[in-house]
Amino acid sequence: MTSGLDASFVIRRSESFALNVSLQVARGSTHALIGPNGAGKSTIVEAIAGLLAVDDGSIGVDGVTWDDPSSGVYLSPQVRSVAVMFQDGVLFPHLSVSQNVAFGPMSRGMPRAEVRTRVADWLRNVDLAGFDDRLPSELSGGEAQRVALARALILDPDVLILDEPFASLDVSSRSSVRGLIQQRLAMFKGAAVVISHDPTEALLLGDVVHVLEAGTIVQSGTPSSIRLSPATDYVADVAGVNLVRGFAGGGQVAVGTHELAIVDHDVSGSVLVSFHPRTVTLHPDEPRGSARNTWRTTIESIEPRGETVRVQLGAPMALTAEVTASAIASLDLSEGSAVYVSIKATELSVESAAISDV
Amino acid sequence: MTRRVPTKPPIALVALAIVGVLFFLIPIVGLLVQTEWSELPTHLSSDIVLDALRLSLIASVLATVLAAVVGIPIAYVLARVPFRGKSLVRALVLLPIVLPPVVGGAALLFALGRRGVVGEPLYDATGIVLPFSMAGVVIAVTFVAMPFIVLTVEAALRNLDVRYEGAAASLGAGSWTSLRRVTLPLIAPAIVSGLALTWARAFGEFGATITFAGNIQGRTQTMPLAVFVALESDRGAATAISLVMVVVAVLVLVLLRDRWWGKR
Numbered sequence: 048m049t050s051g052l053d054a055s056f057v058i059r060r061s062e063s064f065a066l067n068v069s070l071q072v073a074r075g076s077t078h079a080l081i082g083p084n085g086a087g088k089s090t091i092v093e094a095i096a097g098l099l100a101v102d103d104g105s106i107g108v109d110g111v112t113w114d115d116p117s118s119g120v121y122l123s124p125q126v127r128s129v130a131v132m133f134q135d136g137v138l139f140p141h142l143s144v145s146q147n148v149a150f151g152p153m154s155r156g157m158p159r160a161e162v163r164t165r166v167a168d169w170l171r172n173v174d175l176a177g178f179d180d181r182l183p184s185e186l187s188g189g190e191a192q193r194v195a196l197a198r199a200l201i202l203d204p205d206v207l208i209l210d211e212p213f214a215s216l217d218v219s220s221r222s223s224v225r226g227l228i229q230q231r232l233a234m235f236k237g238a239a240v241v242i243s244h245d246p247t248e249a250l251l252l253g254d255v256v257h258v259l260e261a262g263t264i265v266q267s268g269t270p271s272s273i274r275l276s277p278a279t280d281y282v283a284d285v286a287g288v289n290l291v292r293g294f295a296g297g298g299q300v301a302v303g304t305h306e307l308a309i310v311d312h313d314v315s316g317s318v319l320v321s322f323h324p325r326t327v328t329l330h331p332d333e334p335r336g337s338a339r340n341t342w343r344t345t346i347e348s349i350e351p352r353g354e355t356v357r358v359q360l361g362a363p364m365a366l367t368a369e370v371t372a373s374a375i376a377s378l379d380l381s382e383g384s385a386v387y388v389s390i391k392a393t394e395l396s397v398e399s400a401a402i403s404d405v
Numbered sequence: 406m407t408r409r410v411p412t413k414p415p416i417a418l419v420a421l422a423i424v425g426v427l428f429f430l431i432p433i434v435g436l437l438v439q440t441e442w443s444e445l446p447t448h449l450s451s452d453i454v455l456d457a458l459r460l461s462l463i464a465s466v467l468a469t470v471l472a473a474v475v476g477i478p479i480a481y482v483l484a485r486v487p488f489r490g491k492s493l494v495r496a497l498v499l500l501p502i503v504l505p506p507v508v509g510g511a512a513l514l515f516a517l518g519r520r521g522v523v524g525e526p527l528y529d530a531t532g533i534v535l536p537f538s539m540a541g542v543v544i545a546v547t548f549v550a551m552p553f554i555v556l557t558v559e560a561a562l563r564n565l566d567v568r569y570e571g572a573a574a575s576l577g578a579g580s581w582t583s584l585r586r587v588t589l590p591l592i593a594p595a596i597v598s599g600l601a602l603t604w605a606r607a608f609g610e611f612g613a614t615i616t617f618a619g620n621i622q623g624r625t626q627t628m629p630l631a632v633f634v635a636l637e638s639d640r641g642a643a644t645a646i647s648l649v650m651v652v653v654a655v656l657v658l659v660l661l662r663d664r665w666w667g668k669r
Binding site for chain 1: 566568569571572573574575576577578579582586587590591593
């Protein structure tokens with residue numbers, strides 16, 4: 048039997064909608080699930096947590112069955128070793144920070160003194176020492192998510208589910224919470240599942256990324272394989288973004304030997320630059336214009352996708368460009384041909400990245 | 406701070422609203438004008454008034470406790486447990502709100518009276534007679550007032566984000582722990598306002614009480630009944646008792662102001 052989470056199940060929510068997924072998450076690894084609203088992401092969370100029973104198939108952890116209608120096994124949520132960090136935290140608003148974190152151990156009957164030490168340890172682990180007596184209403188979004196993470200991890204669960212952990216956060220707290228979650232996931236011994244609608248987060252956190260559309264996993268793979276060869280239009284649209292890591296300073300981001308001009312002159316340190324392939328334009332000759340990022344490269348592959356074509360570009364920076372099929376014809380582009388790339392600095396979204404990203 | 410310019414309301418609407426407010430104000434003014442203030446201490450210290458006040462307070466508080474003990478579980482079952490015929494059960498429980506209280510009292514009499522379906526075997530077995538007793542007063546006012554706590558608490562449970570209870574369950578809380586530590590504290594404001602409504606309804610109950618429990622001073626004559634009797638014989642006493650009830654009602658409104666409507 049594999050160690051970790053093994054979930055292959057069907058849930059029929061209505062006549063027309065059935066969720067049919069298969070997830071095998073080994074201990075110590077993190078799988079990310081991305082998909083549009085209504086794809087069934089939260090149903091998966093509820094099924095693994097035991098808030099919803101599956102109609103077919105089974106869910107098990109380390110060879111122990113949690114839910115399997117064919118053998119009549121169904122473990123209630125409180126006996127499953129699973130912790131969920133819900134979207135928006137879902138902290139108990141009437142309990143203080145330390146009471147929230149202590150809720151799990153207390154419910155499972157841990158002695159008070161031990162609970163107290165553990166809670167103190169975990170508040171330190173999420174950089175919230177001294178926040179014990181605050182109420183959730185007195186916390187910022189980022190602090191609330193830290194509490195939710197501590198509340199989930201204090202039980203040392205076999206399975207950890209992070210449901211849209213960044214959806215309610217503003218950009219500034221997002222990268223610090225993401226850094227913390229990455230750091231904690233690296234130490235986590237169980238199987239972790241991250242649910243997200245934001246491809247950047249999913250690609251960063253997941254060792255394996257699954258794309259869920261209309262109740263079915265349409266593509267699974269490593270972040271880079273998903274990014275470079277998206278299987279459906281939805282994947283291409285949301286996950287097929289260009290992501291480059293670099294080092295920012297003075298309105299420039301150094302990516303390898305190349306430099307990208309960006310708008311923000313104040314950002315510095317490790318950053319993540321993302322931009323959509325359709326913002327990358329191709330030219331047969333060196334362009335003159337307002338785009339400050341222009342360089343010469345070669346076309347590695349051309350992949351038609353209906354009306355548009357995804358063009359993979361090589362050194363100095365592996366990128367994808369999305370252009371119309373007619374543009375390819377009129378520019379007379381083919382694999383191996385040289386081309387000029389240009390991207391406007393305003394199209395680049397720059398986010399500071401935790402040290403562990405680099 | 407931006408200041409929002411208030412929209413100009415239609416004059417006709419404001420005029421009607423003023424008429425409506427006067428409609429509420431005039432009876433209170435009438436009561437205050439009629440009150441013989443110098444006689445007030447005498448009236449209020451009479452046996453009739455003190456008996457009625459004591460009985461009203463005891464019956465309304467007991468009814469509120471009973472309503473909480475039984476009504477909150479009804480609300481929970483209606484909000485959370487799926488079963489067939491739920492809308493029928495809900496209609497049955499809320500019926501006393503729309504049913505004329507006299508009819509409620511009569512129905513109680515038919516069921517719990519000495520010749521009643523339940524009353525007769527109860528009397529034969531234990532010798533207990535419910536009508537025309539203080540216990541009868543409590544039963545009558547509970548019957549009429551309990552639907553208010555059911556209504557308020559069920560609405561609060563339905564509006565409660567189910568994810569709180571989901572979070573509690575996945576953190577290892579059993580259904581009882583979850584109820585005690587998460588659900589009930591989260592709907593506490595609704596429970597308080599439901600209990601206040603229930604208590605106020607019980608305190609003012611007239612029709613079911615007089616029909617089922619009768620009008621015996623010191624045993625079943627509550628404040629509203631005493632007012633009704635005094636109106637025939639001693640208007641001074643009637644205004645005095647009414648005044649006490651107005652004061653108690655205003656006190657409850659003031660005490661619950663923040664909880665009931667939130668701080669505005």
